[in-house]
Amino acid sequence: MRHPTMEPAALARLRAGRLARLQAAMRARGVEACLLFNEPNIRYATGASAMPIWSNTTFVRCALVPAEGRPILFEHPNSMHLFRGIEAEVRPMHAWEFYDDTAAHATIFAREMVAALRERGVIGSRLAVDRLGTPGFLALQRLGMAIDDSAPVTTEARAIKTPEEVALFDLNGGILMEMLGNFEQAIAPGIRERDLLAGLAGTLLRNGGEHLATSTVCSGPNTNPWRAETTARVLERGDLVYVDTDAVGVEGCFFCVSRTFLCGDAPATPAQREAYRAAHDWLLALRDLVRPGSTCADITARAPRLPAKFMPQRYEVMIHGAGLEEESPSVAYPGDPQPNGDCVLAENMVLVVELYCGEPGGRDGVKLGDQAVVTSQGTRLLVPYPYCGALL
Template sequence: MCAETVPGEVGGGGMNGDRTNGVDLEHLRAGRLARLQGAMHRHGVEACLLFNEPNIRYATGASAMPVWSTTTFVRCALVPAEGMPILFEHPNSMHLFGELEAHVRPMHAWEFTDGVASHAAIFARETAAAMRELGVTDDRLAIDRLGTPGFLALQAAGISIVDSAPMTMEARGVKTPEEIEVLAMGGQVVMEMLRDVESAIRPGVTERELLAVLAATLLAGGGEHLATNTVCSGPNTNPWRAEATARALERGDLVYVDTDSVCLEGYFFCVSRTFLCGDASPTREQREAYRASHDWLEAMKDLVRPGVTCRELAERAPRLPDRYLPQRYECMIHGIGLEEENPSVAYPGDPQPNPDTALEDGMALVIEVYAGEVGARHGVKLGDEIVLTADGPRNLVPYPYCAALLR
């Protein structure tokens, strides 16, 4: 077990009230909108139509039914390069956003109707009218995702569709001071999540029961939902990318947890820790995999500085022992914010998605590693979420490592 590594008090066990009290949420929203509109100006785009939940939230501060909204087209935001956005909201959710500095009006959805094309045409006409209302003179509209009926209807209305990702990813890459403040508060919730799930690890408990602990602490702390169900034990830890099952933990199992949680104000936390179940002594193979992961993660964090490019990070990265490379994690570093973001750093020898992107002060990043031999009964996953500063990385969730696995 790893209990000796847990600080005397990781957190308060849940705080009453809103944990974002003290954060100027109006300034948070205004700062994000300014960054997005600045990126739109740089790309020569007059308007974006955003259906992706994190993009809507980034531009307007509005979130409603976020999990369901990711699979439907029932709400969107029309964002001009200058001025306030128009939020097309689900009619039954409009009352939630009376205080937002955005124009809120009902969304005319085409889904779940018999006359999909005709309803999509109404949506397209309303979108075109709103563009004119906002002073948009270009017929180009940058969009993040859109179902086929909406796409065809906008085309029929004379609107030319381009990709909004170059603008949204550019804007979201560097966090505002208020975003960093909210991330720091969310990090405390995630500390409590890891503390509570580690305290619940014992022989006989199931992976799903541990997942329930993780979710309960997230929700009690003001977070929103889990994005994955990554609590795995014993043979389910190898290969990586399993999710929680009804398997009961056994003494001596490794148990890894990836928080993958949407926390305060929608900010995402992707932090990984691996624990030892019960009072067993770890095997040599378990200790070696844990040590390799630990040493790699600490060495990689030392390399992360403003100004270094993703290509340079890949070239300078510490090397995992060869026996773990066939099942290496898909990347070494990725951006984080309201969802997984740019940039990303792949392993040396793998294609680099953002080779020339230089890290900047204010970026939020996840650095993570998986060590598991092909065919082994166990694997180790470790990962930290950091904010980059001029002095190097600031760990948002400095949860301790497992001392028993480092001996």
């Protein structure tokens, strides 16, 4: 089976475009260098990803990015061969974890980072970092480095997608359509939530995707309240079943698309229909408000109102960005804090519009979410999977 891939020339443009955006954001904010341990940030800066789930829980690889010039990928020594030919220089990482004397090994790491900065012409003492374990932080401090937060730079760079990134989302959209189609077809009384989740992951992996970031397949009473984990519960006729894909696809492209289905041939209950209709209509109305030039505060002020009984268990935000993971910007519900209210939506942002409708104490809950790219005219769905007709 041949899974979807980008042509080498397009992949090279994708990586070069991302690095250019990151370094431009650094220069605009006066940041001389970034030290990146977060896997999506490493991938954005260098195009390289290795053992992403494990690497994101450790400090075994990182990228050192100057505002001008070639980045350095400090890679797990046994993985260096994977990245011959990438734009970044590749050097072995000296990790401090898994040793008895972490401070001593962190000192070696810190000395190598400072030496690399000086090689790249970075003479200042400030370093923007996304995440850093305590031994590494203290070792850099002892060498006179002051640590700043890299988030203002990385979030600004990643918010607007390059043309190649939009093409990558389109390439992955077909995989998500297949995932959801296979998922819906597999729903039947007698199957377990875990079996449905396994099928979802299997479709993703067979098509060249990487992993599911969460395990969110829930049925029946597990659909209320929101945020349950997938269990061994066996589906019954008449259950609601929802899925939040949270899928990391080809080249790390992240998809947060949600759908709710009805199990079996039982008619939906009035409560199920009410919750689904409220979610469906709200989703479409809010999506229609998304336009380039609108601010987050504008959308909050004009947003449709959910029925009051669903507000106590509402989703955290109405809209959030997506790229290599869940990203900015986010749009809050009316009455919730919106510190980024002046953030302006722009063409080629990729946004997720999503919500949860479940009444406190009720049996059923509905989760719906669409992922779209912002266009000059509004939005274009990346995964136009149908809504559940049996619930409308």
